Amino acid sequence: MDALIEVTHVSKHYGPVRALSDVSLHMGRGEIVGVMGPNGSGKSTLISLVVGLARPQSGSVRVLGRDPLHHTTRAELGVCLQDIDFPATLTIFEILRFVAAHYASPIPTARLLDEFGLNDLRKRTPQKLSGGQRRRLAVACAFAGNPELVVLDEPSAGLDIEHRSLLWQGINAFADGGGSILITSHVPDEVQRLSRRVVLLSQGEVVADGPAAEAVRAIGSHRVAFAGTWPDGTSIPVENRATRDGQNITLTNHADSLVADLAQAGVDPRSITATPADLEDVILILAARSRQ
């Protein structure tokens, strides 16, 4: 595998806060890797290390075989972070052209405006854009240079359904052309549509890395759900308890014995269901664990 991102045994603390702890993530060319995890699990910190905006206290970060801040690395890297700001007096068209000028073989600005649904807005200045329109401009800036690697931190936040779908098309077209993408998201459907590989972060640690189904199984293959209150007398630890659709849920790789345990502990058997777990269940359980 031709390594594009090599994050190796990285730890990052903010004072007493442990944001990342011994995290490794190696990503090859042509991959789309989705990073998921509950709020505060370390996704943005990981992104900031990859794009060179922060340095780890230990471990190493290499992008395209070099320091992320090296000028040759940055000329092959497109980035959209959560906090966005633009030059106030330039138009959308001018901003895109300005960003594109930094790269060797950028995407023609007219095509970019089309692909991100910004054509009608090309003469406006950023203050006159809605939140979703600003987000689309920021994402378009990340692709403007047609770089080797695009890093997107929650790119679909605030986008309506139509523009989310446009974004997905743009991401897939970029990957079809050989581009690589590291993306964080809170939307399981988005990650599963786009990436064949999901990295799950919990409390600053990688707890799963692989295809979505494998990542889910690493936490628990089945969701066992039931109504009522959590019963005494089962072995379900507090950090494995969450709520989904008004039901108590827990994840397990031993659904049959857990269902029997619950019934034994007095839960109405008619309310108990065991179904394959999904990424949303996993995030709920990881969030519960981080509250303990």
Ligand SMILES: Nc1ncnc2c1ncn2[C@@H]1O[C@H](COP(=O)(O)OP(=O)(O)OP(=O)(O)O)[C@@H](O)[C@H]1O
């Ligand atoms: N500049 C900072 N100073 C102090 N603590 C920070 C700073 N940036 C992040 N943190 C803390 O580091 C941890 C990881 O934060 P990070 O923003 O990486 O999480 P995240 O997974 O991106 O969260 P979210 O889903 O809410 O965006 C959190 O506990 C957060 O409060």
